[in-house]
C-alpha cells in the first residue's frame with residue numbers, strides 16, 4: 019500500500035478530529051491561561067501576613083466605618099465595616115477606591131516651596147525644619163507689625179480636633195479669621211438656632227420614617243451620609259415606605275422615588291408653605307399641641323394669607339390638585355419626614371427654604387420624635403484648658419472678621435463665599451492664609467474670582483496631601499498624611515440622630531515624608547513661643563488627641579468608632595415664626611445672576627455619587643465609572659430638554675458653548691426628557707486642572723460658571739443656579 | 748471526455764478510498780490515545796509526600812476525631828494542615844516502630860522544622876475561602892469537598908500540573924473535567940454549582956457589636972433569597 023498525499027492528509031484530519039474530542043485542547047487552554055497569569059514578569063504583589071484594621075473613611079463627610087485588609091504593611095482592600103452604626107458594611111465607589119489616593123501619583127511627597135511663579139508648577143523640595151521655620155518667620159513678621167488679624171485659615175469644618183487646633187492657634191495668635199468650607203449643615207445649624215433656640219446638629223431618623231418628602235435632596239446621589247442614605251432608601255423600598263422627590267431634574271433619586279414632582283427651581287420654600295397651608299386649612303395637624311407653640315399664629319397668618327394653593331401653584335408650576343394631595347398624604351402619614359439641601363448638600367442654600375421645610379416638620383409634630391428630625395447636641399469631648407491671650411492676640415481678636423460673619427451677619431460663623439469679593443473689591447485683605455483639608459480654588463462658587471483674591475494674598479500655605487488646585491497655587495506645601503496613615507477623630511457625621519465619633523488610624527506607615535497637620539500646627543505654635551506656645555502644651559498631635567478623647571480612646575482604637583447609647587437631644591422652645599422668617603412674606607426666590615435677555619436659559623448643577631466635588635477629586639477608578647452622557651471624551655455634557663434643543667437648533671452630541679455672567683465653557687449637548695424646558699444642567703465634580711492625568715482636563719468646572727448669591731438672612735451662599743446661554747460651535 | 752476515461756477514474760477512486768479511511772481512523776485513534784492516555788501522564792508530575800500519613804491509624808488514636816487536628820482556632824481561622832506544634836503534643840518521641848514515624852521525629856520534630864506537606868486542595872492566592880462559613884454556618888460536611896480522606900491509610904501521590912503548578916485535585920482526577928462526586932473537582936464552577944442554589948444566612952446576631960438601637964435597614968432577615976453568587980459585591984466574597 020502506497021502512502022500518498024491523500025492518505026497523509028486523511029491521517030492529519032483524523033488526528034485533528036480525534037484531538038478535538040480528546041480533553042487535550044480544552045485542558046491546555048485552561049492550563050495555559052492559568053500559566054500566563056503566573057508568568058514571573060506578571061506583577062504579583064508579594065505575599066505576607068494578612069490582617070485587618072478598622073478605621074474611618076474621610077473622603078466625604080459621610081463618616082463610614084471601614085475595614086482595611088492588609089498584607090504585611092500594605093493595604094490591599096477597603097471594605098465597609100460590618101456593624102458600624104453609619105454604614106454597617108456598606109461602602110461607596112469612592113470609599114472603595116481610597117487606596118488609589120494612598121498609593122496614587124497625586125500625593126505631595128515632601129514639603130515643597132514654590133520656586134517659580136504661583137501656579138507655575140515649579141517647586142523646591144525642602145526639609146520639615148525649613149518648612150516650619152519659613153512659616154514661623156512669616157507669621158512672626160506679620161504679628162510684629164500688629165496685623166495678626168490678617169492671617170486666616172480655611173478648613174473643612176469646625177468640629178473635630180484638627181479644626182479646633184487651627185481655631186485655637188488663630189485665637190492665640192490673634193486672628194478671628196477661622197473660615198470653614200460651606201455646606202447645607204451651616205443652614206441646618208442656623209435653622210436649629212433660629213427656630214429651636216439651640217446650638218445643635220440636625221439628625222434625621224430616616225430609617226424609621228414612612229413618608230419622605232425630599233426638596234431636591236439627592237438621597238441616593240450622595241446627600242448626607244451617603245452610604246447610610248442608600249441603605250435607608252433600600253429599606254424604604256422593601257418596607258413599602260413612600261418617597262416623594264421634588265426637583266426640577268429627573269435625578270437618580272427622583273427616578274427611584276415613588277413620585278417625582280418637577281418644580282420651578284428656587285421655589286421650594288413656597289411649596290413647603292403651600293403644603294403647610296393645606297395642612298392648616300384642613301386641620302390635619304394636632305391643634306392642641308401645635309397651636310400653643312410660639313409664633314404659630316403669625317406663621318398661620320403668613321401661610322393663609324400668602325400661600326394659598328393657587329398662589330403656590332403659580333409660583334412653583336405645580337398644579338393645585340397635586341399640592342393638595344401631597345399635603346394630605348404627608349400629614350396623614352404616621353411618620354412623615356421632610357428634608358432639604360439640594361443634591362449632595364454641598365452648598366448651604368436659601369435659609370428660607372430650610373426654615374419653611376423645618377416648619378413643615380414641626381407642623382406634623384415630628385421634631386425629636388421617632389422617624390422625625392432631631393436636634394442632636396454636638397458631642398463635647400474637646401475640653402481644652404482656657405487659653406491665655408497676650409495683648410496682641412487680644413487686640414487682634416477684637417477685630418471684625420474679614421468675611422463679615424458675626425458682624426454683618428450676626429448668626430453666621432463663617433462666610434467663605436464672601437471672601438473673594440471682599441478682597442477683590444479692596445474692602446479687606448489677608449497677609450497669610452492656611453488651607454487644610456479643603457480645596458477652595460476648585461470647589462467654591464466663582465472659583466476664578468477666588469483665584470484672583472488668592473493672588474493678592476502674599477503667603478498661602480497648603481497642608482494638602484495631594485497636588486490639588488489650591489495646593490498648586492500656594493507658596494508652601496506642608497503635606498499632611500492621608501487618612502490611612504494618621505490618627506484623627508471624625509466627629510458625628512451630619513444627619514445622624516445620635517453621636518458617633520470615628521477614629522482614623524495609621525493603617526499603614528506613612529509612605530512619604532509627610533506630617534500630620536496637627537503636628538505641624540503644634541510645631542509652628544511652639545516655634546512662635548510665648549503665649550502661643552503655651553496654648554499648645556502637648557508634645558505631639560497624637561498625645562493631644564489621646565488626652566482629648568480620654569476614656570473613649572480605647573474603644574475607638576479597638577473598634578474604630580464610639581457611639582452614644584442614646585440620642586442626646588437639645589430641647590428648646592420651638593418658634594414657628596422667628597424674625598428671620600418675615601422675609602417670606604411676599605415670596606421671592608433667591609434671585610440668580612444674569613439678565614433674561616442675554617441669558618435666556620437657567621443653568622443648574624447636579625450631583626452624582628460617581629463625581630466627588632469637595633476637597634478630594636475622583637480617583638482613577640471612580641472617574642472611569644462616569645457615564646458618557648455625563649462626560650464624553652474630555653468634554654462634559656449638558657442636559658437640555660429636547661424642546662429647548664429644538665428651539666436652539668441643538669441636536670444630541672453637538673458641541674456648544676455655555677456662557678454665564680461668570681464664565682464660558684465648551685460642552686456637549688445631551689437631550690434629556692428628564693429636565694424642564696429652559697433649564698440646562700451640568701454635573702459638579704469635573705473640570706479639575708490639578709490632581710493627576712486621570713482627572714485633570716476632563717470636562718468643565720461648574721464653579722467657574724456660577725457666582726455666589728448671598729442669602730439675605732444668613733449671608734451664606736444661596737445660589738441654586740445662574741442664567742445662561744448656549745451657542746452652537 | 749471519453750467513456751473509457753470515466754471508468755478508469757472510478758476504479759482508481761475505489762482503490763484509494765480504503766487507505767484514506769484507514770489513515771483517518773489511524774489518525775483518530777492515535778490522537779485519542781494521546782489525548783486521553785498519554786497527555787495526562789505527561790501533564791502531571793508525580794510527587795511523594797514527605798511523610799506517608801495514615802489517617803485511619805490517627806483517627807483511632809485520638810479522642811475527638813478529625814477535629815483533634817483539623818480544628819477552628821479562636822479567631823475562626825482553620826487549622827487545615829496541622830502545624831508541627833500540634834503533632835509534637837503526641838510525637839515528641841517516636842511512639843512506635845513505623846519507619847515513617849521515626850523519620851518524622853528525627854527529621855522534623857527533632858529539628859523543629861515544619862513538614863513541607865503538599866496540599867492537594869491548595870487554591871490560587873486570589874481565592875479567599877472561609878472554612879468556618881461553610882462548616883459551622885452552613886453545616887457542611889468536610890467530605891463534600893475533600894471526599895473520604897479520613898479513611899486513607901497512605902498518602903496519595905501528589906500530582907502537580909507542570910504548566911500551572913497546581914494540584915491535579917483542582918481540575919479533578921478525570922482528565923475530561925467530569926466528575927461523579929462533589930469532591931472530585933475544585934474549580935470555581937464547582938463552588939458556583941452549590942452557591943447558585945443555596946441561600947446565605949445573614950443575621951444581625953453575627954455582627955461584631957451589639958447594635959440593638961439601630962433601626963430597620965440594619966435588622967436583616969435570616970435566610971433571605973439571595974445567594975452568595977448573586978448578592979451585591981458577590982465577587983469580593985471569594986476574590987479579595
Ligand code: SF4
Nearest residue numbers: 075078080082110113
Ligand atoms: S460615603 Fe463618604 S465616607 Fe462613606 S465610604 Fe463613601 S466616601 Fe467614604
